[in-house]
Structures are given as structure tokens and as C-alpha cells.
Amino acid sequence: MDTTTTYDVIVIGAGPVGENVADRVVQGGLTAAIVERELVGGECSYWACMPTKALLRSAAALRAARQVPGAREAVTGDLDVAAVLRRRDSFASNWQDDGQVAWLGQAGIALHRGQGRITGEKTVEVRGDGTVTTLTARHAVVVATGSGALVPDIPGLRESSPWTSREAVAASAVPGRLAIIGAGVVASELATAFAAFGSSVTVLARDGVLPHAEPFAGERVAEALREAGVSVRIGAETASVKRDGDGKVHLTLTDGEQVEADEVLVATGRVPNTQDIGLDTVGLTPGSWLTVDDTLRVLGAGGTPVGDGWLYAAGDVNRRVLLTHQGKYQARAVGDAIVARAKGERVEDGRWGRHAATADARAVPQVIFTEPEIASVGLTAAAAAEAAGIRTRVIDYDLGAVAGSALHAEGFKGQARMVVDEDRKVIVGFTLVGPDVAELLHAATIAIVGEVPLDRLWHAIPSYPTVSEVWLRLLEAYGR
Ligand SMILES: Cc1cc2nc3c(=O)[nH]c(=O)nc-3n(C[C@H](O)[C@H](O)[C@H](O)COP(=O)(O)OP(=O)(O)OC[C@H]3O[C@@H](n4cnc5c(N)ncnc54)[C@H](O)[C@@H]3O)c2cc1C
Numbered sequence: 001m002d003t004t005t006t007y008d009v010i011v012i013g014a015g016p017v018g019e020n021v022a023d024r025v026v027q028g029g030l031t032a033a034i035v036e037r038e039l040v041g042g043e044c045s046y047w048a049c050m051p052t053k054a055l056l057r058s059a060a061a062l063r064a065a066r067q068v069p070g071a072r073e074a075v076t077g078d079l080d081v082a083a084v085l086r087r088r089d090s091f092a093s094n095w096q097d098d099g100q101v102a103w104l105g106q107a108g109i110a111l112h113r114g115q116g117r118i119t120g121e122k123t124v125e126v127r128g129d130g131t132v133t134t135l136t137a138r139h140a141v142v143v144a145t146g147s148g149a150l151v152p153d154i155p156g157l158r159e160s161s162p163w164t165s166r167e168a169v170a171a172s173a174v175p176g177r178l179a180i181i182g183a184g185v186v187a188s189e190l191a192t193a194f195a196a197f198g199s200s201v202t203v204l205a206r207d208g209v210l211p212h213a214e215p216f217a218g219e220r221v222a223e224a225l226r227e228a229g230v231s232v233r234i235g236a237e238t239a240s241v242k243r244d245g246d247g248k249v250h251l252t253l254t255d256g257e258q259v260e261a262d263e264v265l266v267a268t269g270r271v272p273n274t275q276d277i278g279l280d281t282v283g284l285t286p287g288s289w290l291t292v293d294d295t296l297r298v299l300g301a302g303g304t305p306v307g308d309g310w311l312y313a314a315g316d317v318n319r320r321v322l323l324t325h326q327g328k329y330q331a332r333a334v335g336d337a338i339v340a341r342a343k344g345e346r347v348e349d350g351r352w353g354r355h356a357a358t359a360d361a362r363a364v365p366q367v368i369f370t371e372p373e374i375a376s377v378g379l380t381a382a383a384a385a386e387a388a389g390i391r392t393r394v395i396d397y398d399l400g401a402v403a404g405s406a407l408h409a410e411g412f413k414g415q416a417r418m419v420v421d422e423d424r425k426v427i428v429g430f431t432l433v434g435p436d437v438a439e440l441l442h443a444a445t446i447a448i449v450g451e452v453p454l455d456r457l458w459h460a461i462p463s464y465p466t467v468s469e470v471w472l473r474l475l476e477a478y479g480r
């Protein structure tokens, strides 16, 4: 344990975002301490991104092989679930953080283990293992405490010991029957995984499947889940839950229908980890999401930075985007901004400036690792036209009609959508649905962030015969 108590920067929370903030400020020549109450590496490393993708990958590889004659014949067995779970364990580092702790040491970041709590301006108290340490920051405190699962107030749900994403992702056995409340990203990915493991899965999709994505994406995932044997109940709302003496879970829906399961997974969104971090000492409300400006300074009542601007928040906790890569992008912006302010250098906080997390608003990429995969960036057609008020033109193309798709897999089914800002003639949204589309996404991200005019995109020629030829087809459909 480090005995130093004064640092240039104190970061609360050693998830991917906190680690990157600390690394960035150290690389900028400042000193940094990070405070962590659980495992260094955060939710993403042990209960979210990496282990979920490990749970999904083996079945996806098997499905891909079965979609190609010649390879199909070589597949003679079924998914080895025990081997998948072992691979998941290794991607979760067996829930040990030695590797990441060693990385902190190499990066020159001091670690203080325990619950971090702000006690006043630039001061953080760390309680852990019967010790209380007070840390002082010369320049900044960054809250990167992430989020936890939201468990809605459905009568009997908490008492039924539901799984949250944590228990599902770390499961050591596969339940015979799994009921899932919610049908967002967590629910869709975990329904895909557990169905492949042989669970009989019921998805209670009160608001439809993947309601934040383009409608055709959610529809295709719902269809594929059904093809995989999942019962997808659109519009189904849970009224109450009860776990009986035998351990069985009984869900009563608002229409009176009963669903029985061995486990119930609640996947209905997230809450910020801000309940006990001392927000009250700086005039903010414990338990609330933190509002920030584009350089990630926490804003208080009246929309001005807290104090002289010493308090920052990055990652899930500011609710801008609940994704690891976007939180790490914020971490680079906030780390560099803190260094610039500490050195009295100019802060480039204008649109697309070095210290501004501009992409959060209009250019967020996301891959949902369902079967088929959903890869999207920017605005959906509805969000562009309705929320952002953009005069749009929407171009759809059947991804299965591209020569590269037919080669990639027999019966390739997919769709691509390009949302064009008609006044600026640039792309503002792009969605791909289909097998293995994840790796195609970055071209769209570059087109959107670079605001590449459609006229210039005609000169960006996709190779033949790749699935990327859909770019050419979309442009042809748009017209020159
Ligand atoms: C099931 C699931 C799958 C996901 N898959 C993906 C994916 O594939 N791709 C993707 O981009 N995103 C994914 N996400 C989202 C991703 O996990 C989060 O966006 C990411 O973890 C946020 O990083 P963070 O550093 O802000 O917070 P976290 O990873 O939550 O880390 C916060 C850390 O702060 C610590 N902490 C909290 N309070 C305190 C305190 N008071 N004192 C000390 N320490 C504290 C916590 O213990 C934790 O270690 C997934 C989420 C879930 C739930």
C-alpha cells in the first residue's frame, strides 16, 4: 500500500475508464492515485464486455462453420459448454486482478484499495480493511465509479434473488429454464448465449427487442432468437415474481399469464455508482447520474462547474454513453484536459477539439454481439429526423444481395441502412445487421466523424468480393 497521500490527480474507480484517465495524466507528467473497492479492471473486465463476448464467441464460430458447405461437414459435435465456460473464466482472469494491478505499477499509478468518498474540495477519503486514508489532489478528482444493474420495483423480484448481468455472466452452471426481464442489449446477448448452451429461454420484451436500435435490427434479432428456440414475448410486462421453496421462480405477467423458470435475469438498464461517494459534500445528490460539460467537468446546480472545476466524471457514471470504448475516449479527453489546465496550457474544448468528447453526441459506434450481429454508429433514422431535426434521406440495402455475403455464408441474411443529412450531404447514421458485421463498422465511423461528403465517398472503393461492397450499393441506390 502506497503511503503517499497527496497527488496531482485522484481517480475514484479503477474500471477501464478510471485506469485510462490515470494513465493519461501520468503520461502528461502528473502524479495519480486510483481508488478501487473491488477488482482493478472494473465491470468490463470481469462481468461485462470480455466475459460476455467469450460466452458468445464459440457458438458464433460454430454457427459460422455450419453456414459454409465443406466446413459444415467437418463439424461433427455440439457446443462444448464446459469448455466455453472455462474460456470465459480465463477471459475474466478467474476474477483475479493481479495482472491489472501489475499494469498500474508499471504505468506509475498508485493504488489505494477501498471505498472512495469525496469529503470536500479535492479531498477523497478511502475506507478499506479497517483503515481510513485521506487523499488530497493538487489539481483534480475524477469520478469513474461506473454503474450497476437496475432492479425495478416489481413486487417480489428482489426477494426472489434474481440474477443480474453479473450472476449470468459468471454462471458456473446453465439453468434449464431462464426467464429474462428486459430485451435491451444485455438481455439480447445473454439470451443468445444461454439459448446456445441449451437453456429454455423466455424473453419478456416489454418495450420490444433492442428498442434503441433501428427497428429492423430488433426485429431480425427477435426472429433469430425465435429460430434458436427462445420464447420472445413482445409487450409482456412482469407484475410480480415469487421463488418457491423448491427454488423455482414464478413470474406473473400483467395479463395474468404465468412463466416458470429456474432462474430469472433482470436486464432493465443501469444505475450510477454514486450512492456513497460523498456527492452531498459538494452540493450534488447522492445516487444521481453526474452531468458534465464536453471536457467532462461535473456541473452543479445552475450548470456551472463544481468549485473551480476540480471535479470531473467519465465513463458510465456521467450517462453520456454506457460503453467501454466511449468511456475510454472520454478518459483520453479528460486526462489531457486536466494536464493542459495544470500546466496552464490552452484547453481545446471546441467541437472536435483535442479536449472535448464531441463524438459522444453524434458518432457513437456500438456492436451488439447477438446472432445476427448489429453494428451501428451515429443516429438512427428516427433519432436523426425527430430528435436532431435533420432533413434526412434513408437508404436501405439487402446485405445478403452483395457478392461477398453469398461467399461468406450460405443463406446470409442481413440489412444495411445509411442515414444521410440531405443539407450537408454527409452520413449521420449507419447500421449493419448480419453475421460477422462487427468488423465492418469502423469504415462508417470514420465516414461520420470525418463528415466525408458523399461525392468523395464514391472514390472510396470497396474491394471485390467483400461484404464491404455494400458501401457501393448504398451509394448507387442514393444516386450520383
Ligand atoms: C453484461 C454487460 C456487457 C457489456 N458489454 C459491453 C461490450 O461488449 N462493449 C462495450 O463497449 N461495453 C459493454 N458493456 C458496458 C461496459 O461494461 C461499461 O460501459 C464499462 O464497464 C464502463 O466503464 P467504467 O470504467 O465507467 O465503469 P466500471 O467498469 O463499472 O468500473 C467502475 C469501477 O469503480 C469501482 N467503484 C465504484 N464505486 C467506487 C467507490 N466509491 N470507491 C472505489 N471504487 C469504486 C467499481 O468497483 C468498478 O471497479 C457491457 C455492460 C454489461 C453490463
Ligand SMILES: NC(=O)c1ccc[n+]([C@@H]2O[C@H](COP(=O)([O-])OP(=O)(O)OC[C@H]3O[C@@H](n4cnc5c(N)ncnc54)[C@H](O)[C@@H]3O)[C@@H](O)[C@H]2O)c1
Pocket (backbone or CB within 6 Å): 152, 181, 182, 183, 184, 185, 186, 187, 189, 206, 207, 208, 210, 211, 237, 238, 267, 268, 269, 270, 322, 323, 366, 367, 368, 369
Ligand atoms: N455489446 C455492447 O455494446 C453491450 C453489451 C451489453 C451491455 N451494454 C451496455 O450496457 C448498458 C445496459 O444494458 P441493458 O440491456 O441493461 O440496458 P438497455 O437500456 O439496453 O435495455 C434495458 C431494457 O429493459 C427494458 N425495461 C426497462 N425497465 C423495465 C421494466 N421495469 N420491466 C421490463 N422491461 C424494462 C427496456 O425497455 C429495455 O429493453 C447499455 O447501455 C448497453 O449499451 C453494451
